[in-house]
Structure formats: C-alpha cells, structure tokens
Amino acid sequence: MKTLVIVDDEPSVLNGLTRYVNWPSLGIELAGTANDGDTGLTLILERKPDIVLTDVKMPKLDGTEMAVRLRSLLPSAKIVFISGHNDTDYLKSALQVQAIDYIFKPISRKELTEVLQKVVAELDAEQRERELVGEMQVKLTQSMPFLREKFLLSAVSDGIHTAHPEEKLDFLELSFLRAERYLVLVVLLDDLAETMEPRSERDKQLLSYAVLNIIQELIHRTTSGIAFEKTLGEYVAILTVRGEDGEGDDEESAASTENGLLSLAEAIRDNLGRWLKLSVTIGVGEETGRLDDLPLSYKQAREAASQKWYLGKNRILTVDSMEVADSSRFRLEADTEEAVLSLLRGGDAEGLQALLAGIFERLVYNRSPGFAYERNAALHLVLLSGRVLLEGNLLSADWENRELAVWERALKQETLQDLKLLIETYLLEVCAAVGQKRRGRTGNVIERIERLIGERFRENLTAADIAAGVYLSPTYVSLLFKQETGETLFEYLTKVRVERAKELLLDPQTKFYEVCEAVGYSDPSHFSKVFKKMTGLTPSAFRDRQM
Structure with a gap:
C-alpha cells in the first residue's frame, strides 16, 4: 500500500x-x-x-x-x-x-x-x-570469497590483466597485497591419495579449511599475504615482501628476508604436522617486483615442490633444489632388461635387489626426461616380471590383480623412493614365486634322476642315458644335479653302486666277481679300486671286517 x-x-x-x-x-x-x-x-x-x-x-x-x-x-x-x-x-x-x-x-x-x-x-x-539490487548486493557479498579465489587463481596462473589492478584489489578487499615485492609459496600435501581418498567430501572440505587457517594465521604473524587452495592438496600463498626501513646492506637485507620466509615455511610445515598430523612439501619461488610476474614465482615454487619426487617428502625446497650436477640421462637398455629377466627366472632375490638399487640410483639423476619416464621405466619392469610369470605358467588371476594394483599405485607415488619400494617389493614377490616353483620343479627332476639311477645302476649308464630318461638335455641335467646336490652324476652313481656292493658283500656265498657284475662293473680290478676309494677298504677287507 x-x-x-x-x-x-x-x-x-x-x-x-x-x-x-x-x-x-x-x-x-x-x-x-x-x-x-x-x-x-x-x-x-x-x-x-x-x-x-x-x-x-x-x-x-x-x-x-x-x-x-x-x-x-x-x-x-x-x-x-x-x-x-x-x-x-x-x-x-x-x-x-x-x-x-x-x-x-x-x-x-x-x-x-x-x-x-x-x-x-x-x-x-x-x-x-531496489529489492533486486539489494539481493544482488547480498549475493555479491556472499560470492566475494569465490570472486577473490578466482582472481587469485588467475593471478598465479595467467597474471593480472587489468589497467587498474589497485581498483580490483580494493574491490576484492585485497588492498594489503599492494607491496614492493612478492613471493609465492606452494604447499603440497604428501601422500595425497592415502590422505584424501578415504575421507568423505565433507571431511575433505573440513581438512582443507583447517590447513588454510593454519597457513593464513602463520602468514599474519610474519608478513602480509593470502593463502588459497588451487587444487585438491595444493595450497598457494602469495606473500608481500616489504622493503626494509633505513639504508641497510642490500645483501644483508635480502638474506634476512630469505631467512624469514624460510622460517615461515618451516613453521607451516611443522604446525601442519603437529596439529593435523599432515606431512607437506613446500616449494619457495623467487621474489618478483610486479603482480604481473606472480605466475613466474608460482611456477618456480611449484617446480621446486615437485622435486620431492627425487629428494623426498616433508621438505622445504627452493629453486636451488632443481640444480643437479650430473644431468646425464639413464635409460633401460636391452642388456639391463635381460639382466632383470635372468635374475627373475633364476629366482635370485639378492641379485635382483642389487640390480634394482643400481637402476633407481641412476634414475635419481635422470631429471631431464622428467617424472613420466621414471614411472614408465618402473612399469616396464613390472611388465618384464609379468613376462616371467607367463613363461613359468604362474600368471593366475590373483597375479593379474596384483599387477593391476601395482600399476594403479605406481601412478599415485609422489617420490622416486616410494616408487622404488613399491616396484622392488612386487618384483621380489614375483622372484620368490618363481624361485619356489623352480625349487619344486628342480626337486622333482632330482628325484626322478635318483630313482632312474637306483633302478638302472647295473647298466653302463652315461649322462646322455640319464638325461634321456628324464627328458632333459645332458648338459642341463649335469649342471642341475651338481647345483642341487653338490655331486656330479657319476659321483652319485658310484655311491649307489658301492652301497649296493656293501649289501652283497655281507653274504659270504656271493663271489667277488658276482658282486662286481651285479653293481655294473665288468672289470673286478677297477671295481676294487673304486670300492677302496669310497670306503677305505678293499672288498675282501670289508667282508672280513663284517664277519
């Protein structure tokens, strides 16, 4: 009305x-x-x-x-x-x-x-x-955090493209960002997948809110600036670097500023660990004199933080961390692949572990190709292990699922050391499985050889005869038997013949030549020499001692 x-x-x-x-x-x-x-x-x-x-x-x-x-x-x-x-x-x-x-x-x-x-x-x-304007004003006030965050995201990603940045800062209530110099910190949550995946969306938001609160509070104690979440697990802080009053030494002033910023980074890391039980890696960019250059400082900070792939987690990393004395490239060559295959096939866990240590030690300095190559190299090692499992008829559904899980986890690893541990653990499991089957298969072959010799020791057996009896090559049978028992085929054959001869000599009615022929010897004199070598007694002396 x-x-x-x-x-x-x-x-x-x-x-x-x-x-x-x-x-x-x-x-x-x-x-x-x-x-x-x-x-x-x-x-x-x-x-x-x-x-x-x-x-x-x-x-x-x-x-x-x-x-x-x-x-x-x-x-x-x-x-x-x-x-x-x-x-x-x-x-x-x-x-x-x-x-x-x-x-x-x-x-x-x-x-x-x-x-x-x-x-x-x-x-x-x-x-x-008037009502519409009022509603819009309320919505504008409510959306101010979003507008501010959008502006900050753009500031570190693309730069500030406006003729009057001061007006923009005032409108967004960011006038405290007016300064002589700026610097960007990037805070990365370590073990992001393990930290975030089990949480509900509400818990993720609460955690992010708590992280930002701690970072912002510590910034306010030290300097002026603002922190915001760029992506899940990545927090960015834009810090203002004020000029020192008076005419102090420039180098001394720069060193003091740098120490103060590093102390702030350490405080952020330590407090997030203390209050939220979070491990973080913090990258520190270089100072810049213009808001337009924030993307450069952000890029430096992000790249520095990403060096945790090589240097490890829970660290404060600067641009200097990216410098590497040895920039030579290391790639998995054919001979290295063959060495891995050979050790896996042989079930040699100790040799495999040493080889993997050498491979990953070289990959630490392999920064030129980048992270992707190292992940690909590690996954290639997994493929090689799958090949060995397939050759050994071990590639079951269980092993396929385990291999898939390793692939998925490998893509989530944040450091080269974590990746090494994951791949090494899996390859050693494969090595153990291959070794176990190999030992079981080898034991079966040895039993078959011993049984064949036990049944045919009276014959004039050769290595070829024994190998044919177990359907293997003479060379392989000879090497395998020696490796597994410590004896050669003929040493074992002789032992079996002598033991049987001892049994026959216990019967005084059995003639010496009959014993000789019964255990596979045609020459009694040769038999007597072999018997004495094995027992220390001639056949007749052995019989006399038993009577």
Whole structure:
C-alpha cells in the first residue's frame, strides 16, 4: 500500500478528493491533507509519503517552490500537480522540478485514476529494482570469497590483466597485497591419495579449511599475504615482501628476508604436522617486483615442490633444489632388461635387489626426461616380471590383480623412493614365486634322476642315458644335479653302486666277481679300486671286517 498526502488551498477540492475517491482500490492509503504549501511541506516531511498530490498555485508557499524543496528533502516522493487551465505558466515551471505528471481542474475521476495507477506502477517498479539490487548486493557479498579465489587463481596462473589492478584489489578487499615485492609459496600435501581418498567430501572440505587457517594465521604473524587452495592438496600463498626501513646492506637485507620466509615455511610445515598430523612439501619461488610476474614465482615454487619426487617428502625446497650436477640421462637398455629377466627366472632375490638399487640410483639423476619416464621405466619392469610369470605358467588371476594394483599405485607415488619400494617389493614377490616353483620343479627332476639311477645302476649308464630318461638335455641335467646336490652324476652313481656292493658283500656265498657284475662293473680290478676309494677298504677287507 502506497501513502499519499494531498495539498490544495481549495476546500472543495480537498473534500472531494478525501471523500469521493476510493483510495484503497488504487493501492493507496491517504496519509493526510493540507490547505497551503507551508503546512503541506511540514506534513510531508513528517509522514514521508510515497506520493504528493499538490496544487500548483497556493498562497504562502506555492506548489512549485514546495516541490523544489522536496526534491532535496524527500527525493523519493512522486509529485503530481493539480492545475487550473489558466495556470499554464505555473505548470510549466512546476514540471521543471521533475514532477511525474499533472492533472487539470476540474479533476476527472477517470484521469485521476489513470495518473495515480501509473504512479503506483512506477513506485512498484522502483521497489522491485531496489529489492533486486539489494539481493544482488547480498549475493555479491556472499560470492566475494569465490570472486577473490578466482582472481587469485588467475593471478598465479595467467597474471593480472587489468589497467587498474589497485581498483580490483580494493574491490576484492585485497588492498594489503599492494607491496614492493612478492613471493609465492606452494604447499603440497604428501601422500595425497592415502590422505584424501578415504575421507568423505565433507571431511575433505573440513581438512582443507583447517590447513588454510593454519597457513593464513602463520602468514599474519610474519608478513602480509593470502593463502588459497588451487587444487585438491595444493595450497598457494602469495606473500608481500616489504622493503626494509633505513639504508641497510642490500645483501644483508635480502638474506634476512630469505631467512624469514624460510622460517615461515618451516613453521607451516611443522604446525601442519603437529596439529593435523599432515606431512607437506613446500616449494619457495623467487621474489618478483610486479603482480604481473606472480605466475613466474608460482611456477618456480611449484617446480621446486615437485622435486620431492627425487629428494623426498616433508621438505622445504627452493629453486636451488632443481640444480643437479650430473644431468646425464639413464635409460633401460636391452642388456639391463635381460639382466632383470635372468635374475627373475633364476629366482635370485639378492641379485635382483642389487640390480634394482643400481637402476633407481641412476634414475635419481635422470631429471631431464622428467617424472613420466621414471614411472614408465618402473612399469616396464613390472611388465618384464609379468613376462616371467607367463613363461613359468604362474600368471593366475590373483597375479593379474596384483599387477593391476601395482600399476594403479605406481601412478599415485609422489617420490622416486616410494616408487622404488613399491616396484622392488612386487618384483621380489614375483622372484620368490618363481624361485619356489623352480625349487619344486628342480626337486622333482632330482628325484626322478635318483630313482632312474637306483633302478638302472647295473647298466653302463652315461649322462646322455640319464638325461634321456628324464627328458632333459645332458648338459642341463649335469649342471642341475651338481647345483642341487653338490655331486656330479657319476659321483652319485658310484655311491649307489658301492652301497649296493656293501649289501652283497655281507653274504659270504656271493663271489667277488658276482658282486662286481651285479653293481655294473665288468672289470673286478677297477671295481676294487673304486670300492677302496669310497670306503677305505678293499672288498675282501670289508667282508672280513663284517664277519
């Protein structure tokens, strides 16, 4: 409901407007009437109506002068003039004070209704506009953190591209970033996957909020600046570096500033570890003299922090950390791959561990190709182990799942040392599985050889005969038997023959030549020499001692 004050020096007009117009039907409440300009102005300032319906020509204070005063005292009021046909000059003067409309006397109810409906509609439109502006202001206030973060993200990623950055800083309530020099810190959460994946979205946001609170609080204690989350697990701090008062030594001042910033970085690392039990790696960029150069400082800080891949986690890393004395490249060559395959096939865990230590030690200095190459090299080692499992008929569904899990975990490792530990552990498991099967298979082969010799020792056996009996090559059988038992095939064959000869010699009825032939010897003299070598006694002396 809009409010209205009527000012007119003619009683008949006031009476008619008061009694015969249905104001509520027009959405208007009559707030009061006055019969001259002075009284009307006082009433209007007291009631502060939305609409003023006033005569133009009145004694004491006419409508025109009253309107002029209202423009400065109550500018929101809508003024509608009432004028006689012979007051044209007054009306022209009145319209110059921006009255919204006018009505000629005698007043037509229809014309009055049309004019006031237009006024009410305009008031409603202005109200809606004010409400809309108010809502937008509230939304702007609510979205200020988002706008500020968007600006900061752009500042470190693309730079500040505006002709008047100071105005932007003031609008976003970032005027404290006006400084002589700037520097960027990048704080990376270590073990990001293990830290974040088990958490709900709410817990992730709470953790991020706590991290930013700690960083911001420590910044405020040391210097001025602002911290924000760039991506999950990556927090960026833009710090202002104020000039020192006085004329101190430039190098001394720079050293003091650097020490202060490193101390801040250490405080951030230590407090996040103490209060949130988080390990973080912090990269420190170099100073820059312009806001436009923030992307360079950010890039330096990010690259420094990424050196934890080589140098380890929970560290403060500067641009100097990226310098490497030995920049030679190391790549997995064919001979290295063959060595890995050979050690895996042989089940040689100790040799494999030593070889892997050498490979990863060289990869530490392999910074030129970048992180991707080292991950690819490590995954190539996993592929080689899969090849060995396939060759040994060991590649079960369980091993396939374990290999897939290693691939997934390898892509999440944040340091080369962590990657080495993961790959080494897996390859040693493969090595153990291959070795276990190899030992089981070898044991079976040895048993078959011993059984064959036990059954055929009376024959004139050769290495080729024994190998054919177990379906293997003579060379492999000879090497395998020696490796597994410590004896040659013929040493074992001789031992079996002598042991059988001892049993036969216990029967005094058995002739010496019969014993010789029974254990595979055709020459008794040769048999006697072999027997004595093995037992220290001749066959006859052995028999006599047993009697």
